[in-house]
Amino acid sequence: MSKCKICGRDWLVSEALGVCVNCIRSRREDALNIVRRNRQLWRVRLGLETEPPKDGSVNCHLCVNECRISKGSRGFCGVWINDGRLRPLGGEGKLILMTYLDPLPTNCVATPVCPAVGWGYPEYSLSRHGEYSYYNLAVFMGGCELDCAFCQNYEHKVWIAHGKVSGLLRVTTLDELVRGGFEPEDYLRLLLWR
Numbered sequence: 271m272s273k274c275k276i277c278g279r280d281w282l283v284s285e286a287l288g289v290c291v292n293c294i295r296s297r298r299e300d301a302l303n304i305v306r307r308n309r310q311l312w313r314v315r316l317g318l319e320t321e322p323p324k325d326g327s328v329n330c331h332l333c334v335n336e337c338r339i340s341k342g343s344r345g346f347c348g349v350w351i352n353d354g355r356l357r358p359l360g361g362e363g364k365l366i367l368m369t370y371l372d373p374l375p376t377n378c379v380a381t382p383v384c385p386a387v388g389w390g391y392p393e394y395s396l397s398r399h400g401e402y403s404y405y406n407l408a409v410f411m412g413g414c415e416l417d418c419a420f421c422q423n424y425e426h427k428v429w430i431a432h433g434k435v436s437g438l439l440r441v442t443t444l445d446e447l448v449r450g451g452f453e454p455e456d457y458l459r460l461l462l463w464r
Contacts, residue, residue, distance in 0.1 A: 322337045373406075409447070
């Protein structure tokens with residue numbers, strides 16, 4: 271915890287926000303300005319744009335930010351680059367992602383048809399009550415067009431900092447992902463799980 275940058279109290283103050291809940295409630299504009307400044311500083315340290323760019327020569331229509339990216343720069347997500355035309359950080363036809371085999375359906379976008387919880391029976395599942403000893407392939411893409419202060423997956427921005435792919439992310443094609451979308455470490459994780 272840290273001290274509130276408005277009232278100076280040092281209780282229940284998140285470093286990400288920099289202000290306490292009382293100041294957020296009673297001095298909303300001052301608190302929001304501090305929170306915005308903290309977010310901008312964090313993004314600058316990662317080499318990311320602090321706002322969706324609007325003055326560049328290449329338009330990106332892939333999300334609601336509608337970035338206009340200058341030559342040699344990236345969009346707000348950090349993944350799309352203007353090198354004379356719009357292209358992804360990983361290269362043409364490449365995905366920047368992290369994958370792992372998940373024995374439990376956590377954060378599963380496919381929950382409505384997920385066999386692990388028995389939904390989607392009988393079309394997508396063998397049992398009404400959930401299937402055991404099966405795994406979901408969890409796929410997390412690098413970068414994001416949002417900028418949530420308490421994102422549970424903030425590492426995805428760190429791993430594309432300064433226009434370089436690092437950390438657990440890898441660059442692959444969609445075909446490679448479909449053929450074998452997991453790494454050898456995933457097998458080790460499965461062996462340890464059982």
